[in-house]
Amino acid sequence: MKEPLFSIRMRAARGDRHISGAERLAGADCLDGLAAGMVKRALGHPKGLPDSISLTIEEIDLSRLMRIGLPDIRTVGVDSVAQGRNAALAGLLRAGISEQAARSAMQALAGGAAPNGESMRGAMLVDALDGRRLEFDAARGVRVSRMDLEERAAAVLARELQAIGLNNTHVQEALVLAAKVLHAPGVLAELCWSDDPDYTAGYVAAPCLGYVRFPLLKPRGEDRGGRAFFLAPGTDVTGLYRFLEKQAVLVDRVGRMLP
Ligand code: PML
Ligand code: MG
Ligand code: MG
Ligand code: MG
Structure with missing residues (x-):
């Protein structure tokens, strides 16, 4: 660049x-x-x-500027929203998130995590053990900012996603965001499903799992969605905000596309 x-x-x-x-x-x-x-x-x-x-x-x-790689990517086929959410829950448990924290974050995303009952602008921060919300402003959340894919990596990613029918902006941007989040100090896992009414997919990302997609995490037409970052108890939340919002990150290599 x-x-x-x-x-x-x-x-x-x-x-x-x-x-x-x-x-x-x-x-x-x-x-x-x-x-x-x-x-x-x-x-x-x-x-x-x-x-x-x-x-x-x-x-x-x-x-x-910090240079990082993308996580490996995998899609888990599911037949219903309930099945998708159960599979996402299982992924979060494998990543070391407590059931209480995982369930309460899912409930918050489903019900509109902002005080006005709508989606938040940014992500929620959730204590991975007791499920407490830790962001400073529950309408705003934390916005992950200042990251992008380097040009060569973008070309490789586009080609590889194309081959599995997933070359769309949602996937590309979510992968880059998840890569930065997985490098953030204190973040153990991320849960996301889209807040766009016509996009039903979401994912769980964690260092031990990579980026695991679920095509159905909410019903079509639903515009409540967003992101939860699960934090190790005792994480320096101010430092985490600084990293997520201010640290510039360039992704310069892609992960594997797993079956
Ligand atoms: C994917 O299909 O892997 C992307 C899921 C999250 C999309 C978030 C968004 O674009 O709203
Ligand atoms: Mg978006
Ligand atoms: Mg994220
Ligand atoms: Mg959106």
Whole structure:
């Protein structure tokens, strides 16, 4: 990527309802095209028309850029939402999350984890043992920011996802986000299902599991969804916010596509 490197990010909302967000890292010559694409994406979102779209562009300190790889990716076929959620629960238990914490996070995602009963802008933070919510602001949560795929890795990923019929923006972006989250200090696992009404898939990611997808974690038409990051008890939450929101991360290699 060309230097200097910039973080460009978009957030779209209608009132206190989160509509859409996007994150990229890019050289100056790409910023106008990316900005136009992000505005178009915000205006065409299935959650409806936003009444505000924020775009932020900031130069990255390259001396502090961190390079990481993507987790391995696997899809577990399920026939129903109940089966999908049970399989996701089993994955979280294998990753060392307590049943109480896993169930309460799922219940929160299903019921709208923000105080207004809708999806949060960012992710919830959940104590992996007792299930307590640890984010500082329950409407906002923590937004994972300042990460992207390096160009060569993006080309390899697109080719490999294409071969298994999964080359879409949801999967690509979720993989990059999960990669950063799995490198965050104190995070033991992540649970996500989409807040987009027409996208029913989600995943559990953990260092011991990789990125495990479930095609059905919520009913079609449902727009409540989001992310929960499970934290080892005693995690420095302020430090974790700093890492997730501020540390620039470039993903420069892909994981394996597992059967
Ligand atoms: C989102 O884009 O709203 C999150 C999508 C999570 C699942 C992506 C996948 O299909 O692996
Ligand atoms: Mg999104
Ligand atoms: Mg995540
Ligand atoms: Mg979404």
